[in-house]
Each structure stands twice: as structure tokens, then as C-alpha cells.
Amino acid sequence: MPSDQERILARAAREILPGQIVNLGIGLPQRLFHYMPEDQEVLVHSENGILGCQPVAENAVPDYEMIDSGGAYIGVTPGASVFDSAVSFAMIRRSRVNVTFMGAFEVDQQGNLANWKIPGKFSPGIGGAMELAQKVEKLVVLCSHNDKHGNPKILRQCRLPLTAPRCASLIVTEKAVMAVTERGLEVIDIAENLDVETLRAATEAELIINESQLGRF
Amino acid sequence: MTSLNQKYISIEAAIGIIPDGASIMVGGFGSPGTPFALLDELLAQGQKELTLIKNDANEPDIGIGRLIRAGRVQRLITSHIGLNRIAIEEMNRGQLVVEMYPQGLLAEKIRCAGVGHPGFLTDIGLETEIAQHRREIEVNGQTCAIEPAIHADFSLIHADLADHYGNLVYRGTAINFNPLMAMAADMVIAQAFRVAAPGELKPEAVHTPCAFVNHVVQVDPATSNQGIRAHAV
Numbered sequence: 001m002p003s004d005q006e007r008i009l010a011r012a013a014r015e016i017l018p019g020q021i022v023n024l025g026i027g028l029p030q031r032l033f034h035y036m037p038e039d040q041e042v043l044v045h046s047e048n049g050i051l052g053c054q055p056v057a058e059n060a061v062p063d064y065e066m067i068d069s070g071g072a073y074i075g076v077t078p079g080a081s082v083f084d085s086a087v088s089f090a091m092i093r094r095s096r097v098n099v100t101f102m103g104a105f106e107v108d109q110q111g112n113l114a115n116w117k118i119p120g121k122f123s124p125g126i127g128g129a130m131e132l133a134q135k136v137e138k139l140v141v142l143c144s145h146n147d148k149h150g151n152p153k154i155l156r157q158c159r160l161p162l163t164a165p166r167c168a169s170l171i172v173t174e175k176a177v178m179a180v181t182e183r184g185l186e187v188i189d190i191a192e193n194l195d196v197e198t199l200r201a202a203t204e205a206e207l208i209i210n211e212s213q214l215g216r217f
Numbered sequence: 218m219t220s221l222n223q224k225y226i227s228i229e230a231a232i233g234i235i236p237d238g239a240s241i242m243v244g245g246f247g248s249p250g251t252p253f254a255l256l257d258e259l260l261a262q263g264q265k266e267l268t269l270i271k272n273d274a275n276e277p278d279i280g281i282g283r284l285i286r287a288g289r290v291q292r293l294i295t296s297h298i299g300l301n302r303i304a305i306e307e308m309n310r311g312q313l314v315v316e317m318y319p320q321g322l323l324a325e326k327i328r329c330a331g332v333g334h335p336g337f338l339t340d341i342g343l344e345t346e347i348a349q350h351r352r353e354i355e356v357n358g359q360t361c362a363i364e365p366a367i368h369a370d371f372s373l374i375h376a377d378l379a380d381h382y383g384n385l386v387y388r389g390t391a392i393n394f395n396p397l398m399a400m401a402a403d404m405v406i407a408q409a410f411r412v413a414a415p416g417e418l419k420p421e422a423v424h425t426p427c428a429f430v431n432h433v434v435q436v437d438p439a440t441s442n443q444g445i446r447a448h449a450v
Contacts, residue, residue, distance in 0.1 A: 047320060048246040049393050064445050065249045065377075065389035071300070073389075082389055084396045085246070085272070086328045093341070099247045117346075123317075124299030125273075130319040131341055193219025 052080025248444025331400030383430030
């Protein structure tokens, strides 16, 4: 049995297509490096100023001037380039980054995302999240379906300060894969061994479910 | 007026120009590109009531983290301080004034100062909390927020290579904010790990032209803190 996080990562990695420029958010999304097919031609962008990065081997001596936005030492893939922060965000704002993966405190059925601030508790700053969320065409949210107290994170309406409105395209949790559509939040895949009633009970958002077309993951 | 090809200066003299209360841009994203030697000298010399402009707050025991810890920073203009718990605590206690911007807007505000524009228009963050403090105008039917440029008295820059003229070359992901900040302050002080003889740098290899750089300090990478961490985050 894969762990919840492994299930999320393996499923999310299927959203990366050959030829794409991909940004991996800090934390869980950065582990997607290890779930991409090795022969897949993609360039990984990191907002500190690199296009074409990859993890360094565990026993290798790193180049201390080469990190990704999460602070991990990195190497480069063929075709890589490095650039300043203004160019890096030009790439984001001009939608040259095709897909980005991010965590969430809350995400709702309109695709609103909150992942940068919990007033009074957590406010380390915005970093690149606001621009990535607003400008990258496909935003895949990776998160646990419920918080550590069991409360739903997939909501009818976000309550925390937004990172960006109507920005999420797809939400991948350990329980389901949900697409944000004009009709609402459509469940595409449901986790192995999970039934629709249990999924609905764990979710605050209204879910559109067509059981005959539901995939498993 | 200093001679065009005599930008080298001792680290003590370079940092000695900075007065109390100065506003200072500091290059770097995390450790790469952070001018650690210049910052350690600033700590040693004791300047206080500083306003710092840096992407992040480094970590508590390195770079600007040491200045914050020593109570020398009054205000920090930044994008994300998640790796510095002391900066977060001081912010929450009201001891450190922290102004946060989305990272790309921070970069662009600095870039604007560097290219001589008072500010720019953007649609980033329009329906979010950061919109509350901004003026909005309509341009070609589109709502835009006005983002003023950020300018500073000083910039502290880390380059890999410099020459006597003050031409700078950056390396790897240590580029980040450095070329933007190297244009955006009245007085620009760069540290460099390596120096090239006059005329040795190919003109097309120069990242920051010497016109923007006032002083260059040569730093030995073997003895300078580079913020190297044993672990990957």
C-alpha cells in the first residue's frame, strides 16, 4: 500500500506532459522530481532563477551556488539556463511556465486557493506563490484531503486570505482527484477502496460525481 | 572623482561609508548570492537602525540573520522569511517592521528603481489582501495596481568575478536579485570571489556594467562564510 503522500505524488506526476516547463512548489511538490519518468523531456523551473534543474545525487559534492527555491542543492539538465529574479518572474507572468504544483491550507470549489497566511499564526511571507498561482495556466494543488484535526480542506468557499482567486485547475488529495470546471468541482478519480459516501462526508465542497465514469488511483 | 579603473577598496573602507539609519539592498536568495563577507563587516562595524531590502532573512546565524539578531535592523522589506524563526518572532513582537511583497513584484520594484522608472502597473494580487494598500487605475479597460519603485542608499552585491573597473559577472543561481540591486542604489558595493585583470573580461560576458558599481572588495572564498549547509531542505 502506498502512503497517502506517495499516492498523491504518483497521481500528480501523471499531469506532467512531455515538452512542458514545470514549476514545483516548496515541500511535497518538490518530491515530484522522483516521480517523473527519467526519459521524459521536461524543463523544471525554479523561481529563484533557473530553468532546467534536477536533484543532485545524494553522495555528490554540491555546487554551493546552485539551489532551487526550496533551498535544496541542484544540478542542471541539458538546455538549462540561469537568470535574475525579474526574468524568472517574467517567465511566470508571461505564462511560459506551463504547469505548477502547490500545497494548500484551503482550496474551494471555485478554484480559489489559500496557502500563504493563517492570520495570527503563520505569515512567513508570500514568496513566489501569488504570481505562480495567478499566472500559470495549469495549477495542480496537492494536499491532504483533511487537516490534522480531520476538518475538510476542500471547501465551498475559502476562509483564509487568498493566494489567488479562481486559479486551481486540479486538486489531488489521497482521497480524490478533482477538476475545477464551470459546473463546479468534478471528481475524476477516487482512491482505491474508498466509496463515494465516505468521500462526500470528508469534503465540504459540493462534488459532482458520475460514478460510471469514475477512475481509481 | 574616483578613477574609472580603480574600484578596489578594502572591506573596512567600503563598509565604513555606510552610516546609521541607511537603507541597504542585499543580494541573494537564501545563501547563494548573499554577500556574506560584506554583511559580517557591517556587523563588526556596528551600524544600526538599518532598513534592509532582501528577498529573505537568511537563517538566524548567517548573513542578515546575524544583523537582525543583533538588533541592528529596524525595517525589512522582503518576500519570505520562513527560514528565520528569530525574524518571525521579532516581527510578531513588533520589534522588527516587516514589509512583504510577492517575490516577482519585489524584484520588479527594485528593477524599476534601477532603470530609472518611478514605478510600474500590475494585475498581480488584485483580488487579494495585498490590494488593500495599493492605488488602482484603469488602463485600456483593465484594472491595474500601481507599484512604486524601491530605491536604496546602498546595495551590497555578491559577484563571482569582477575587474578593476567594477564590471561584474555572476554565477549559477547566485544571480537572483544581484544584477537588479546593482543598479538600484546610490552607492553600490560588490564583493567578488575572483578578479580579472583590466581588459581580460570579454565585453559580452559582463552581466553588470561598471557604470553602476562604485566599489569592489575582493573576498577569498576559502575564508568567507558562504552559508553552506550540510543538508538539503
